[in-house]
């Protein structure tokens with residue numbers, strides 16, 4: 130195992146090409162201790178990064194180093210460690226902000242993407258209950274107002290909006306997907322209208338890997354004055370992402386899917402909007418003046434960061450971002466696209482296997498969920514696990530999309546920068562043997 | 571081909587029952603019905619309890635969709651329970667649950683479970699225990715609902 134010094138280029142000596150390729154991916158794999166183990170007597174083939182990614186030494190070390198040398202509560206106290214911790218914490222925010230093309234005061238730390246979406250939904254809710262004064266006018270919802278989501282959403286970008294509709298009396302509507310399970314601008318145009326106040330949708334589907342037409346949809350939403358919330362959980366780790374260029378109003382993603390630890394997530398919000406929103410979680414560290422009757426709140430982002438923060442995780446996320454930047458997001462995306470192409474081509478050759486989503490690799494990222502005729506996803510996953518192949522089975526927190534595609538569960542392989550064509554081939558070989566093992570072929 | 575462990579999990583009797591499901595199809599009547607769902611994978615089972623005049627179990631009927639383990643387990647249960655008293659049925663459920671929680675160790679005497687003892691291999695796979703238990707939990711529920 131080698132640890133890359135990221136002050137150097139991670140390709141150590143090799144000419145930098147515009148994609149990683151297997152050789153470099155294998156070299157990078159040396160940085161990920163969890164990937165070097167046997168499972169059921171086979172070398173682990175990890176194809177579940179869509180659920181959560183593995184972590185490189187630099188990230189693990191960053192968290193440990195911080196806890197060993199600096200650990201202190203941030204934005205509280207004046208001792209040396211507290212000051213150093215606060216500085217690292219804020220530097221981490223700046224690095225993550227730059228990674229997605231926005232300003233640091235527009236980045237709010239959350240525990241994960243799910244919490245970020247709830248934060249926005251509760252800002253609407255609290256504004257609708259009268260909190261936030263006149264500044265929060267844009268966030269007041271009531272009868273006649275519409276919240277729009279899509280049929281492709283992860284439950285995390287659906288359930289909070291259902292609850293918001295119940296609490297405020299607004300109507301929840303959804304953009305239906307097409308027969309391939311894809312969100313189209315046409316379908317969106319039929320649902321987005323004068324009553325639309327907020328539109329929440331995913332950048333990349335965690336089931337089909339399909340990339341949404343963000344530009345067109347954002348333009349439509351803004352034309353009717355609606356606010357746009359983008360679920361970037363499956364894009365931020367895998368594609369170059371410029372949130373300012375995408376012109377969305379809010380976006381969320383989770384650190385654990387992009388080489389960082391669990392417990393840290395990111396909410397991006399336009400600064401003017403964040404500062405007009407009433408808080409979600411309240412308590413210590415988000416206030417200016419507190420009396421026994423009422424309190425005044427800090428501006429964003431601190432307004433939304435109540436309580437003692439997840440400092441080591443935020444700092445480790447910044448190191449994860451540094452690692453991704455050193456490898457190059459464009460090169461990671463190209464590598465995963467190539468793996469995705471091989472995955473799709475290989476699956477097309479296996480009888481009784483249906484790929485969910487568009488069959489054109491150019492329209493998707495490097496993941497694929499499949500339905501195997503006659504064999505339940507749980508059994509497919511068990512068979513793969515027996516061969517050391519870790520894939521995800523179930524509805525992947527997207528029941529409505531599965532229902533629309535006519536299945537209750539599927540088996541998903543999702544790639545990342547440390548995967549190679551050999552990993553994809555191991556998955557394909559496994560899938561090719563499933564039906565005969567279960568007596569279906 | 572799979573490993574010996576996998577072959578032990580998916581024994582032929584289990585694969586057979588998962589394809590030719592005994593007791594499948596909800597029958598008219600019955601004294602109680604239970605619906606059980608495994609939220610992680612969407613497996614579901616609806617099961618009805620049918621009693622004889624002397625309060626022994628005449629049979630169970632059920633329907634549902636899910637993985638081979640959940641389907642085979644409900645099918646094997648359907649074969650096991652006709653003629654049992656309520657107390658005997660409860661004992662079988664307790665024994666099956668003990669087997670499922672044994673992490674591969676099994677139980678001392680699995681004779682009372684009949685062919686359902688073939689599901690012992692599931693206990694090695696913590697993530698699958700819920701699948702195997704689904705029909706049994708539904709059955710247990712109908713026993714409580716009807717007593």
Ligand SMILES: Cc1ncc(COP(=O)(O)O)c(C=O)c1O
Pocket residue numbers: 179180241242243244283285286331333334335360362363383526
């Ligand atoms: C598209 C998408 N949205 C939202 C989430 C929720 O992320 P988390 O569970 O980290 O909050 C996930 C991952 O599970 C996802 O893939």
